[in-house]
Amino acid sequence: MSRIKENEKEFKRQSYLRLLRYAKPYWFRLTIGVLAGFMVGGSLFASLMVLPDLMNAVDQSTGGGSQPTAISEKATEIVTAMENTSSKEMTKAEKEKVVAKVLNPVDEDPKLIQSLDKLEHYSKKFHLPITVENKSKVNVSWPFNYSFSVIDSAGRMAWQFFLIYVIAFVIGWTVKNLMTYINRYCTRWVGAKVIADLRDEIFRNLVGQSLKFYGKMDVGHLISRCTNDTSAIETSVANIVADATRCPIEILSCVAAIVIFSMKLQNYSLLLVILVGTPIIILPVAFLGRRIRKIYKGSFAKIAEVISRMHEVFTGILVVKASNTEELEARRFHKVNRKYFRTVVHALKMQLLMSPMMEVIGVAATLVFLVYSYSKGYNFTALIAMLAPAILAYRPIKDLAKVVTYLQRSMAAADRYFDLIDTHTGIRERSGAVELGEFKKEISFDNVSFSYGENDILKDVNFKIKKGQVVAVVGETGSGKTTIANLIARFYDVNSGSVTIDDTDVRDLKIDSLREHIGIVTQTPILFNETIAHNISYGCEDATREQIIEAAKKANAHEFIVDGRHGEGYDTEVGEKGFKLSGGEKQRVAIARAILKNPPVLILDEATSALDTVTERLVQEALNRAMENRTVFAIAHRLSTIQHADLIIVLKSGVIAERGTHDELLKHNGIYRNLYETQFKTSETATADESGE
Secondary structure (H helix, E strand, C coil), X not given: CHHHHHHHHHHHHHHHHHHHHXXXXXXXXXXXXXXHHHHHHHHHHHHHHHHHHHHHHHHHHCCCCCCHHHHHHHHHHHHHHHHCCCCCCCCHHHHHHHHHHHHCCCCCCHHHHHHHHHHHHHHHHXXXXXXXXXXXXXXXXXXXXXXXXXXXXXXXXXXXHHHHHHHHHHHHHHHHHHHHHHHHHHHHHHHHHHHXXXXXXXXXXXXXXXXXHHHHCCHHHHHHHHHHHHHHHHHHHHHHHHHHHHHHXXXXXXXXXXXXXXXXXXXXXXXXXXXXXXXXXHHHHHHHHHHHHXXXXXXXXXXXXXXXXXXXXXXXXXXXXXXXXXXXXXXXXXXXXXXXXXXXXXHHHHHHHHHHHHHHHHHHHHHHHHHHHHHHCCCHHHHHHHHHHHHHHHHHHHHHHHHHHHHHHHHHHHHHHHHHHCCCCCCCCCCCCECCCCCCCEEEEEEEEEEECCEEEEEEEEEEEECCCEEEEEECCCCCHHHHXXXXXXXXXXXXXXXXXXXXXXXXXXXXXXXXXXXXECCCCCCCCCEHHHHHCCCCCCCCHHHHHHHHHHCCCHHHHHCCCCCCHHHCECXXXXXXXXXXXXXXXXXXXXXXXXXXXXXXXXXXXXXXXXHHHHHHHHHHHHHCCCEEEEECCCHHHHCCCCEEXXXXXXXXXXXXXXXXXXXXXXXXXXXXXHHHHHHHHHHHHHHCC
């Protein structure tokens, strides 16, 4: 059990690292985004450093106010100044001078001097068009020359001096938001591009899997992993990359500002609150994060079931309609969908719990700080200087908590994604595989055996298909006819024995060169939701319109394409799985595709068994043209279509029971003769019924 848990942890750790590796090609844009995130924190820190001076300015400008506390304080200062005067008797002018000195202590105000010193320092450091003259006057040389006294006629700080700090704060805040935009754009661009790459990779991986893989997997589940799982990673990663590169810097900037202000004011209460409150926040967030990942992993499995159910019903809608089971399928879908809903709601409860929990802790911590500061008699300016960075840190902390949720959600999807990416069932080329040049001699099956798991399909099959021959195989359903065709095209590998082309094992050939030599026409033609022309030229993308039309003519398809039944002609879209075309039309489009490819080897899963007599004749004529000057392996259902084959193989339970020409097999009085007579009698009966005899 512990070993399983260790493997799960290792897999999760690898999921984190593997996602990061996908961002490596876009390091430059990501670096810009990260640097912008650092500048967000820097500009925020600079703005916070200006804030105390801004508040000091407000505090200084209230010296002549009418508040009772301020008046009583000034009165006390005046009385004290009078009492400390050495002269027993003072003239009126001397008394006015003492009072004026108390009311307007311009040069002796340490806050004002400190503000002027800072202004002078930053003006020289950043070459600002501002100079300070005698601690009482400020000169501005751009955008025009302008001078003003630090103290106005009413004894208050001049509004122009206050405006300088306002402008500095606004500039810092503007830079912060500009850098926030750059950070979010660059990092989210990288996040979106990474997901596009993930989606490309999983699609490429899936189309490279073997047919055996698709025989075991549910298509709805695969679609869900390609769409829902990658979408979950997309929405999460896009937010994670942006917030994870910005929020920590903003939080550090706020904490640094709090530390500096705490040291200046010798008030360490807020630092103590942060020190105690941080683990109170982190521990529940970490616990909930693990729960969220587990729940979301279950929800992705449930939505896959929902999509699978939809895919199954929609593809089999004809049977559903014919069986009048719409209501039954609706109830089944409701049951599956309900399970998914419950899982999502469970995850939602965990996710939404984080924000109010953090908010309660944050508000409680702030109130504790205010009560303590009030008891110590700290003034408004000191409280603002301390609380502003704490308040500004709340949002990035909250965003960082969301990052935890997004991260766990994306990792739940990433676990499923990488589990599929790490599945490799595709046919692999051997090292040193060679190109298949011109097909010259023969295809040979030498003691070939093949099985699906425990189920044996072929047993010690031996035969040859010489160049230019037509070889047909007949037999009951499940006897292994289609498996032989799949082994020729190397959709599967044999368990024992070998399939060779011109004495070269197909496993030693490059797969693309092998399949370039093979064309396939199946009993159920596969058409894509594209135009008729695109379906004919599928696999031959460089084919001209003239070549497409010529192939369609040979396949008896040109007439129905242009006679008006399909308004756009060759540019008519055939619909999902070609539903706009009839069965015979679909077959002829598929044959035209094979003719256009012009392969030396043609595999036919006879396409005429489910067609009416007229359409069958047209399709058979097209097949005969497609077979001209080619080596053909035909899976036969109607024996009348293979009477002229050079070799007919009869399969029974995966073993070759009979072989020979049509006439030879009829003389044997065996399985083939019984099949032929059964079909012949059935055909005679059907013909008699049609003629009314």
